[in-house]
Amino acid sequence: MIFLLKLLLVPALGMPRAMAAALLAYGLAVLLLQSVSLPPWAGFPIVVLALLVAPRLYGPGAEQAAPGKPAGDLPWRMLAAAALSLGVTYAAATLGPRLSGLFAMFPVMSTVLVGFSHRDSGPGFAVALLRGMVNGYYAFTVFCLVLSSLLGAQPAASAFLLATGAALLVQLGVKWICALQHARRGAAA
Secondary structure: OHHHHHHOOOHHHHHHHHHHHHHHHHHHHHHHHHOOOOOHHHHHHHHHHHHHHHHHHOOOOOOOOOOOOOHHHHHHHHHHHHHHHHHHHHHHHHHOHHHHHHHHOOOHHHHHHHHHHHHHHOHHHHHHHHHHHHHHHHHHHHHHHHHHHHOOOOOHHHHHHHHHHHHHHHHHHHHHHHHHHHHHHHHHO
């Protein structure tokens, strides 16, 4: 599976093959996760570890954004996002609760953004975009952990409010850490 993830942005593959490799890797991950059942507190450190490792699997990214194509492809991006969203929603009705829950996390936004960015600005830019997206998943992971812990014990509104607050705090912490890392790299250069 790691081999497939590394293929994601190999420049020689081009966007269509890279996207096919990424989707295959996602499908294999779903199959693997379907056979594993962990409580949220046990899955949380595994997800955080995966988020720490993921950026290292992407390969080198672009230091500067390559000039992209004009934004005339916005209707195509919207169509791709709508098709993916509808496809995942339609499939969920027939997959059952566990498998549909795994597919509900299908990365519609990142698939569309990275696919079009890879095509328009090259694989280096797509790598930089993916690395940035990983930073947002820490907050999402905390949101899911807090929400799953509180939903049975708190009213839904307060569980969502507390989960959102926790996610915001984590995102602020991630932003602070990224700023420190950026300052260190600037000082070292």
